Amino acid sequence: MRKIRYSILFILAILVFLSVPVFFMGFYNSFGKIIAGTLGIKINPVLSGGEVMAVFKDEAHDDKGTGSFTYPQAEAYRPYKGHLDLIQYIVKKPVHNGTRGYKDFWAVELVLGSIENPLNAPAGFSFPVINLYISVNGAKGGRLDAFLPGANVAFDPGHPWHYFIRVHGWVPDGKLYNHKGEEIGRVLVDIIKKTKDSDKKLRITIPIEKAPELMLLKEKDATYHYVIIGSYDPVESENFRAISQAASSAAGGGNPAPGLAPRIYDYLAPEGESQYAMLSGYDAANRKYAVLKPVKVVIGK
Amino acid sequence: MKVSTIIPNNPVFSKSLFTSLLLTFVFTVFVSIFYLGMPSKVTIIIRAAVVLFYAVLYFLMMKTGKVSRYRSIFFVTFAVLFVITFIANLFEIRGSMYLTRATSANLEVPFCHRSLLQSLLPLVFNQEIIHPARMAGMGASVAGMAALWFLSTFTVGKGFCSWICMFGGLDEGFSKLGGKKKRWNLDKFKNLRYLPFAVLIFTVLAAFFAYDAIYCKWFCAFKTTTEFVQIVDMKTFFAAVLFISIFATTVVAFPILTKKRTQCGLICPYGAFQSFFNKTTLFRVAIDKERCVNCKKCIGECPSFAITEEHIKKGEVGIACNRCGKCIDACPQNAIDYKIVGVPFTQRDRRFTQDANKPKWKLYLRGKLNEILDARVFLISTAFLFGTVVASFYIPSSIQRILNFINHGTFLLQ
Numbered sequence: 001m002r003k004i005r006y007s008i009l010f011i012l013a014i015l016v017f018l019s020v021p022v023f024f025m026g027f028y029n030s031f032g033k034i035i036a037g038t039l040g041i042k043i044n045p046v047l048s049g050g051e052v053m054a055v056f057k058d059e060a061h062d063d064k065g066t067g068s069f070t071y072p073q074a075e076a077y078r079p080y081k082g083h084l085d086l087i088q089y090i091v092k093k094p095v096h097n098g099t100r101g102y103k104d105f106w107a108v109e110l111v112l113g114s115i116e117n118p119l120n121a122p123a124g125f126s127f128p129v130i131n132l133y134i135s136v137n138g139a140k141g142g143r144l145d146a147f148l149p150g151a152n153v154a155f156d157p158g159h160p161w162h163y164f165i166r167v168h169g170w171v172p173d174g175k176l177y178n179h180k181g182e183e184i185g186r187v188l189v190d191i192i193k194k195t196k197d198s199d200k201k202l203r204i205t206i207p208i209e210k211a212p213e214l215m216l217l218k219e220k221d222a223t224y225h226y227v228i229i230g231s232y233d234p235v236e237s238e239n240f241r242a243i244s245q246a247a248s249s250a251a252g253g254g255n256p257a258p259g260l261a262p263r264i265y266d267y268l269a270p271e272g273e274s275q276y277a278m279l280s281g282y283d284a285a286n287r288k289y290a291v292l293k294p295v296k297v298v299i300g301k
Numbered sequence: 302m303k304v305s306t307i308i309p310n311n312p313v314f315s316k317s318l319f320t321s322l323l324l325t326f327v328f329t330v331f332v333s334i335f336y337l338g339m340p341s342k343v344t345i346i347i348r349a350a351v352v353l354f355y356a357v358l359y360f361l362m363m364k365t366g367k368v369s370r371y372r373s374i375f376f377v378t379f380a381v382l383f384v385i386t387f388i389a390n391l392f393e394i395r396g397s398m399y400l401t402r403a404t405s406a407n408l409e410v411p412f413c414h415r416s417l418l419q420s421l422l423p424l425v426f427n428q429e430i431i432h433p434a435r436m437a438g439m440g441a442s443v444a445g446m447a448a449l450w451f452l453s454t455f456t457v458g459k460g461f462c463s464w465i466c467m468f469g470g471l472d473e474g475f476s477k478l479g480g481k482k483k484r485w486n487l488d489k490f491k492n493l494r495y496l497p498f499a500v501l502i503f504t505v506l507a508a509f510f511a512y513d514a515i516y517c518k519w520f521c522a523f524k525t526t527t528e529f530v531q532i533v534d535m536k537t538f539f540a541a542v543l544f545i546s547i548f549a550t551t552v553v554a555f556p557i558l559t560k561k562r563t564q565c566g567l568i569c570p571y572g573a574f575q576s577f578f579n580k581t582t583l584f585r586v587a588i589d590k591e592r593c594v595n596c597k598k599c600i601g602e603c604p605s606f607a608i609t610e611e612h613i614k615k616g617e618v619g620i621a622c623n624r625c626g627k628c629i630d631a632c633p634q635n636a637i638d639y640k641i642v643g644v645p646f647t648q649r650d651r652r653f654t655q656d657a658n659k660p661k662w663k664l665y666l667r668g669k670l671n672e673i674l675d676a677r678v679f680l681i682s683t684a685f686l687f688g689t690v691v692a693s694f695y696i697p698s699s700i701q702r703i704l705n706f707i708n709h710g711t712f713l714l715q
Contacts, residue, residue: 009641013583013679016456020687021331023452031448033437040428041443043408044512047433124403190406203406 049107049192049203050092054297056268058086059275063113063229063265067276068254070247071265072231076126082113083127084229084265090201091225091297094208094217104209108132110227115191115200121169124191125202129168129232129239132204133161135224135294136213143179146289150240151228152262152282154289159224163211167204168232168239176206185210219300226294227268240264257282262290270295315366320672324682325360331686332356335693342714343697347704351697355689362681368626373473375685376463379692380470382699384526387411389702389712391528399531405433411441411527414449414466415571418501419508419516432514440694449691457684458582459575462565462605463625464684465691468523472564476556476604484558487606494606494621497566497573504570522547522564566605566621576620584639584680586624589646590616592636599628599637624680639676 035041045051063085064070071080088111096104110130119126131151135142142160146153155161160179167174167189174187188205208214217223231252233241240263247253255261262279269275270293281290316324332355336348358371365371391398394409404410412434420430420443435442453461462469487493507515517524519540525548532538547568555563565572588599593613600608607622618628618637628637640646659667672678702712 006644009643010674013641016583017679017683019456020683020690021334024690028448031444035444035447041424042429043433043436044429044431048408190403193407
């Protein structure tokens with residue numbers, strides 16, 4: 001009996017030794033799948049930007065504004081597509097964790113055709129200027145103009161915006177304004193790499209403790225988002241690069257109504273609407289800007 | 302039937318040349334699978350040289366019977382070279398050692414086994430990891446470290462802390478500087494051995510209630526050798542001063558003065574955590590009470606405060622034992638050795654048994670078999686193989702970087 005017991009123990013000792021190479025060669029990677037998948041373990045949403053709440057897909061290669069816009073002809077813009085092309089708009093669940101050392105925030109992410117920085121912008125991306133307007137259903141006040149005028153658009157009277165976020169790559173972070181035009185905070189802008197959707201995406205983190213209407217949102221409350229992307233210009237009106245009839249090194253081209261048509265290369269149109277049609281909806285006779293419609297985001301969905 | 306068992310008074314548990322070579326060959330085959338068989342950017346010559354280095358150390362462990370002397374060479378080398386590759390990697394990826402907001406936003410903060418503890422309660426209650434790290438993948442991911450914990454727990458137990466941990470070799474290395482004389486004798490402070498458990502409790506609870514990696518952000522000495530938040534205000538300045546102070550004292554100064562691994566033995570929460578799993582493996586370090594002459598040399602030698610007089614009386618060591626083998630090397634009576642649980646020391650002495658009635662070849666084979674079927678062979682082989690596999694990510698790369706530095710003046714390979 002003793003011999004058998006010892007033999008078993010020595011066989012076990014051999015198996016323990018063999019478990020090391022077998023484990024490293026065969027099972028090391030499966031551990032990740034087991035942990036993340038089977039056990040449902042995840043990185044704390046506060047750190048990962050929150051759980052995904054809504055994903056809006058935008059048509060790829062539609063960075064043509066009204067349908068005819070072209071990029072400026074400067075070398076930096078090569079290959080003259082993708083830099084201003086919105087592919088996805090991802091809205092994450094608001095994170096409320098103020099009591100645990102983190103501020104309350106709400107993150108949205110933009111997947112673009114490409115995020116490149118040939119001009120060495122401090123935030124790591126050279127080309128887009130992004131305006132995000134949020135309308136909170138039932139909130140008082142709001143406005144229908146673009147506040148910073150460069151985009152040449154107006155907004156749906158049914159959904160006046162209450163908060164406006166301006167992001168571009170030439171300052172480290174973006175700005176958050178209320179509808180009175182007051183700057184009420186800075187939004188964080190991070191480039192997220194190696195995502196499933198693309199090589200990179202932009203994450204905009206909005207500190208909602210600065211925005212009472214956003215802070216107090218509850219499940220089933222609705223918000224409406226206008227997402228517009230122009231080409232950044234340091235000197236043009238509110239940083240929206242001019243788009244002329246003919247492209248030059250400093251201006252885009254293909255604009256049938258310069259000064260009136262939106263200086264927007266891509267816009268997240270709601271389902272059933274056409275970007276080209278909406279951006280072309282300006283009234284040339286009465287000199288009125290095109291009116292945009294938002295996408296609907298319900299908290300908790 | 303003439304059977305005689307003559308156990309020398311002071312047996313040296315070294316192996317014969319043949320057995321040492323045979324075991325070294327088998328060990329080297331396994332190591333080679335990882336070093337020579339896997340795709341790597343490091344040249345084959347460097348990788349082969351590293352395998353040869355391991356083979357020599359393993360052979361010497363077997364042939365001389367000295368465990369810790371040669372383990373320590375590997376362990377300290379691993380720690381130093383780990384630092385070189387780790388920091389060089391950070392410069393290649395981020396351009397600096399600083400932990401930036403972008404790194405956190407991208408969940409690319411390296412995750413280490415010590416980080417695992419801080420997510421214990423968040424894992425239990427919320428299935429969440431409170432560290433901005435990669436979830437899966439080789440290297441410093443959550444799953445990678447969980448895999449390391451799982452495997453070490455069921456193979457070498459707390460042997461992780463003296464064979465596998467990439468940080469432990471630093472305080473062990475410093476403990477060897479400045480001669481063998483202890484300027485401070487910590488052995489008289491018996492309650493010190495409870496300190497790591499207090500640190501563990503603090504680490505786990507602080508992380509849970511703050512829902513933040515408090516230990517990593519404020520108390521980890523090894524931030525100094527890896528990465529830390531850029532100093533931009535008083536808070537980050539204070540954190541950096543704290544990291545450097547803890548490193549300078551517990552990793553550098555105290556080990557030199559006390560000859561103990563004070564960082565690992567006193568304030569590492571992971572070591573304390575692993576102590577609870579020290580009996581989940583087949584292997585133990587045990588004291589042969591019949592051979593022990595109570596010289597207490599092992600108490601002074603133990604770098605992790607794991608042996609007391611009470612332990613000697615019981616013939617066992619404490620749960621804090623790292624299985625480093627220092628007490629085994631130091632014992633003048635060879636009364637301390639690794640053992641397989643359930644197999645008594647008498648089995649270890651079978652090699653000294655002579656049976657005149659059996660043919661010589663049979664006795665020879667049996668002798669060799671008894672030499673091989675030895676707890677220390679299994680423990681050393683398992684722990685050393687484990688350590689070398691983990692080190693395969695760092696040691697060859699660091700050697701290539703050092704050569705690159707000599708030739709081109711930079712540790713960076715890109």
